[in-house]
Amino acid sequence: MSHPPVPPPPALLYCHCQYAQVVSPEVKAAVLKKLCESDLPFEAVPDLCELSARRDPSLKRLAAAGPVKIAACFPRAVKWLFAAADAPLPLGATEVLNMRTRSTDEVLASLFSPELRPNLPEGKVTAADAPASAGASADVNHPPS
Amino acid sequence: MALHDLPLRVVLYEGSGAESVDAESRWAAMNALLERGFAVTRAGAERPVSPADATPMLVVARWQQPPPDSADAKVRWGSLDPATVAEQAEAARAEFSSPTPGAWRPWFPVIDYDRCTNCMQCLSFCLFGVYGVDPEKRIQVQNNDNCKTNCPACSRVCPEAAIMFPKYKAGPINGDVVSDSDLNREKMKIDISSLLGGDVYSLLRDRSERARSRFGKERDSDKALAERQKCLNKLASLAADIPAEVLMSLPSPEEIARKAAEASAKAQSALADQSPRTAPTT
Numbered sequence: 413m414s415h416p417p418v419p420p421p422p423a424l425l426y427c428h429c430q431y432a433q434v435v436s437p438e439v440k441a442a443v444l445k446k447l448c449e450s451d452l453p454f455e456a457v458p459d460l461c462e463l464s465a466r467r468d469p470s471l472k473r474l475a476a477a478g479p480v481k482i483a484a485c486f487p488r489a490v491k492w493l494f495a496a497a498d499a500p501l502p503l504g505a506t507e508v509l510n511m512r513t514r515s516t517d518e519v520l521a522s523l524f525s526p527e528l529r530p531n532l533p534e535g536k537v538t539a540a541d542a543p544a545s546a547g548a549s550a551d552v553n554h555p556p557s
Numbered sequence: 558m559a560l561h562d563l564p565l566r567v568v569l570y571e572g573s574g575a576e577s578v579d580a581e582s583r584w585a586a587m588n589a590l591l592e593r594g595f596a597v598t599r600a601g602a603e604r605p606v607s608p609a610d611a612t613p614m615l616v617v618a619r620w621q622q623p624p625p626d627s628a629d630a631k632v633r634w635g636s637l638d639p640a641t642v643a644e645q646a647e648a649a650r651a652e653f654s655s656p657t658p659g660a661w662r663p664w665f666p667v668i669d670y671d672r673c674t675n676c677m678q679c680l681s682f683c684l685f686g687v688y689g690v691d692p693e694k695r696i697q698v699q700n701n702d703n704c705k706t707n708c709p710a711c712s713r714v715c716p717e718a719a720i721m722f723p724k725y726k727a728g729p730i731n732g733d734v735v736s737d738s739d740l741n742r743e744k745m746k747i748d749i750s751s752l753l754g755g756d757v758y759s760l761l762r763d764r765s766e767r768a769r770s771r772f773g774k775e776r777d778s779d780k781a782l783a784e785r786q787k788c789l790n791k792l793a794s795l796a797a798d799i800p801a802e803v804l805m806s807l808p809s810p811e812e813i814a815r816k817a818a819e820a821s822a823k824a825q826s827a828l829a830d831q832s833p834r835t836a837p838t839t
Contacts, residue, residue, distance in 0.1 A: 430592065445584050
């Protein structure tokens with residue numbers, strides 16, 4: 413009996429939002445630090461907006477590589493930043509972690525969780541689509557290595 | 558600025574032939590590179606990262622042996638030293654003539670095509686040529702570096718709240734979900750139009766004609782400027798986050814009229830092509 417193929421673990425992408433002060437520096441620093449403390453490979457970009465404007469090929473590669481978790485800003489913005497670079501993200505295989513609105517602990521818990529929770533908007537997004545307040549419970553001090 | 562040049566990619570390598578690095582040094586190197594605007598890949602076996610392509614690369618590591626000879630002209634090798642890694646990246650960037658990070662602040666509209674109805678209001682409104690249409694006559698952002706930094710004006714005229722500026726401070730322009738009250742901005746747009754007597758451009762045109770008439774009598778350029786400023790101030794008072802320098806850098810009334818006519822023609826043409834074609838009669 414053959415088993416279904418195990419999906420690859422999601423790639424990890426961190427956006428430093430370098431050219432604006434809209435993400436708390438404390439959240440950015442804490443997320444980046446934990447990523448560096450883990451043994452996980454990841455991509456870090458200075459600014460997704462800049463890459464999108466430049467239609468940077470790395471966005472296409474990331475979008476085509478399968479499941480991905482992206483620590484950045486609003487999922488709707490991330491979705492269309494990639495689309496603007498001709499690099500549409502896979503709707504069912506992308507989880508965006510919003511560092512503008514979620515706490516460091518929430519972002520890290522989702523980032524290091526083995527579970528992928530796709531959350532790119534499909535169709536018109538209204539207030540009814542807003543996520544319930546995150547009740548992440550993973551132990552962020554012990555991310556998987 | 559050439560936005561299509563390939564930027565330098567830095568790879569932090571800790572695999573075979575190199576020492577692993579302590580977390581503090583890794584973070585310091587990573588942070589130094591990001592702060593200088595370089596994209597960084599921490600490579601490893603456990604998860605995928607973007608594969609190599611034509612993008613020039615600087616691979617930094619604490620080498621246990623000399624780094625491999627590479628026939629690839631787009632790869633350079635360096636030392637994973639947090640104190641110097643940003644300078645190494647800068648040198649590699651200059652060697653490859655990659656774009657200078659941060660030379661242009663990335664402020665530009667991002668269209669949410671789930672919401673966009675292709676009404677062309679943004680194309681008609683923007684005086685800076687940011688918008689255009691694709692071969693299928695679909696609205697698109699064509700000249701994002703023409704956009705005026707910190708100006709979200711076009712997003713305010715979009716009746717569907719479909720235009721985002723991800724670095725904007727508040728929702729839904731920043732990409733947050735759209736509420737019913739956000740959609741009531743359509744009302745605000747109407748208010749702007751009625752206040753300004755039809756639409757912004759017709760008002761500016763009218764004022765331009767009145768100013769021209771006065772010029773014939775007194776040739777007072779100061780008065781013309783005051784008229785223009787008064788009109789723009791009205792607009793600014795309704796959309797207080799439009800930077801003054803943006804309003805002041807608007808073209809002359811004549812130029813505005815010309816650009817508005819061009820944009821309007823382009824929008825009308827695109828809209829006409831969207832209309833269902835009439836079936837030929839026999």
